[in-house]
Amino acid sequence: MAESAAFEAACACLEQSGALDRLAARGTVRIALKQAGLEPKAVTPSQLGVVLEKLLPAELASRGVASPEELCVRIRKALEGVDGGARADSPEAIFARLAGS
Amino acid sequence: MSRVTGGEAVQGVAAIAIGVLIVGSLVVGLRLLVLHRRTGAAPELLLGGMLLLAVGIGYALMIATPRVDPSWRGMLQMVSAFATCTGFSLLFAFTWRVFHPQEWWARLFAGAGMLTMLVAIVRRCIQVSTRGAIDITQEASIDLALQGGTVVVAYSWTAWESLRYYGLMRRRVALGLADPTVCNRFLLWGLMALTVNAGIAVNILAFAIHVDSLQTPWVLLLSSTTGLTQVVLLVLAFLPPRSYLSWVRARASAGSA
Numbered sequence: 001m002a003e004s005a006a007f008e009a010a011c012a013c014l015e016q017s018g019a020l021d022r023l024a025a026r027g028t029v030r031i032a033l034k035q036a037g038l039e040p041k042a043v044t045p046s047q048l049g050v051v052l053e054k055l056l057p058a059e060l061a062s063r064g065v066a067s068p069e070e071l072c073v074r075i076r077k078a079l080e081g082v083d084g085g086a087r088a089d090s091p092e093a094i095f096a097r098l099a100g101s
Numbered sequence: 102m103s104r105v106t107g108g109e110a111v112q113g114v115a116a117i118a119i120g121v122l123i124v125g126s127l128v129v130g131l132r133l134l135v136l137h138r139r140t141g142a143a144p145e146l147l148l149g150g151m152l153l154l155a156v157g158i159g160y161a162l163m164i165a166t167p168r169v170d171p172s173w174r175g176m177l178q179m180v181s182a183f184a185t186c187t188g189f190s191l192l193f194a195f196t197w198r199v200f201h202p203q204e205w206w207a208r209l210f211a212g213a214g215m216l217t218m219l220v221a222i223v224r225r226c227i228q229v230s231t232r233g234a235i236d237i238t239q240e241a242s243i244d245l246a247l248q249g250g251t252v253v254v255a256y257s258w259t260a261w262e263s264l265r266y267y268g269l270m271r272r273r274v275a276l277g278l279a280d281p282t283v284c285n286r287f288l289l290w291g292l293m294a295l296t297v298n299a300g301i302a303v304n305i306l307a308f309a310i311h312v313d314s315l316q317t318p319w320v321l322l323l324s325s326t327t328g329l330t331q332v333v334l335l336v337l338a339f340l341p342p343r344s345y346l347s348w349v350r351a352r353a354s355a356g357s358a
Contacts (some may be wrong), residue, residue, distance in 0.1 A: 037272030037279075050276055083200045091266050092273075094199050095290075096283045098133065099339050 003040040005084050006048045007033070013078040019065040030062060032056045042090055045079040054078050106314035111318040111325075119327035121163060125332035129339050146202070147195040150231055152335075155188025174234035182225035186218040186248065191253045193218075200262040214255055221247040229261035249305055253298050261289045274353060281353030282346050289338035300327035303357070 007029065012024040032055040034041055038047055052072040060068035087093060133149030162181035166174050191212035199231045224244065224281035226233055267287035273279035303323045307314040337345055 025225075035272065036276055037269035040268070047278055050278055056275060089142075089202065091287075092200050092270065092279060092283060094142075095239045096280065097136070097140065097142070098145060098148065099286060099341055100136070 004043050005041040005082050006043050006045040008077055009045075009078055009082045010048055010075050011051070013075045014071070015073055016073065019060065020063065023063060024063070028059050029056070032059050042087060044084050045082045048079060049076055052079075107191060108316070109167075111321045114315075115321040115325045119160070122328040123157055123331045125336055128179035129335055130157055132340060144195060144199050147191045147198060149341075151188045151191040151195060153188070154184045154191070157173045159185030159188055175210055175229040178234055179226050179229050182222055182248075185353040186222045186225075189252050189255050190215040190218045192259060196255070196259040196262055200266065208253055210258070214251060214258075221251065226352065245305065245308060248295040249301055256294040258295045260291045260298070262318065263291035263294065267291060282341070282349050284353075285349045286338050289334050291314050296327050296331045296334060300324055300331070305328065 011022075011026045011027070011029050014020060014029065019025075020028060030040055030086050032051050033048075034042055035055050036051050038051065043051075052075055056072050056075075057068040060071060064070065121195060130149045130152030133145045134153065137145040137149060137300065159181050162177050162184065165176045166181065169177060193211040197207045197211035221244070224247065225235075228244075263288070270279050270284035270287055272283050273285045300323075303320060304314050307320045312320060314324070
């Protein structure tokens, strides 16, 4: 199954920054998402925003990327135009609905 | 006045436990079907239908069968098998639709489970129509594997997926990305499924060592314990009291503070 638009946009922005190559960029974002309990195929721009704020800077720093916070701000800006709210058929949305919450 | 023996007391506890399980499943199942009428979504229909058919109707008829006129027993066994197997087919469909709706392997796995349940229904109908009502304590191993084994697979699959997702949700909650009560619901559903399997394991063990599961105190006690645990987990998951939700939220807040 294809990855989400938010994931693709974040990886593309990271790759275009020249900090990491395509494979390393995708792998780094995947690792940060895994730490947050999120899946690349379903992550939304707002969820990714939290990952960019709280987890990705440390991951980028550990790979020797200079100014990781600034880079994450740039990626967050790139995500602003990306569509994709939470899916109504995600397991989380379904389990929220099943108890009426 | 006659005294109640230990065995009769245990049978009484078991009767109450199975009664609570059936009523609890009926209430939660009906609530989910009412929810489906509002949302039109498949998961509430599948889970509500499963609880209503497999536990609410199937189990109830299975227990009623030995207590009715012998001429009705065969018919009740067929209806019970139909309700139970159809219900557990819906459980396969629920797990597929909720956790892996786009994956080919999940569709194939759910389809195989549903087909096996269909075979179990057909076998039971043929057996009853050719030989009359069946003594379930003398059931053939192939029938036990077809029905009991497939149900264990269905519950194991849903337990695995639910507990796996619970692991993801815990990390989301820690970052403020998810509601702790929804996270807790995955845990409750996973534990509920494991509890059902524990109950089935007790009954399979009783069958394997040729013990009457309806008359043997240790089997009845263990079955009652798993049945009551099952209904508590089910109600907390899908019909949770506000006080429970507040407790889960408070616990999550305390953990993140």
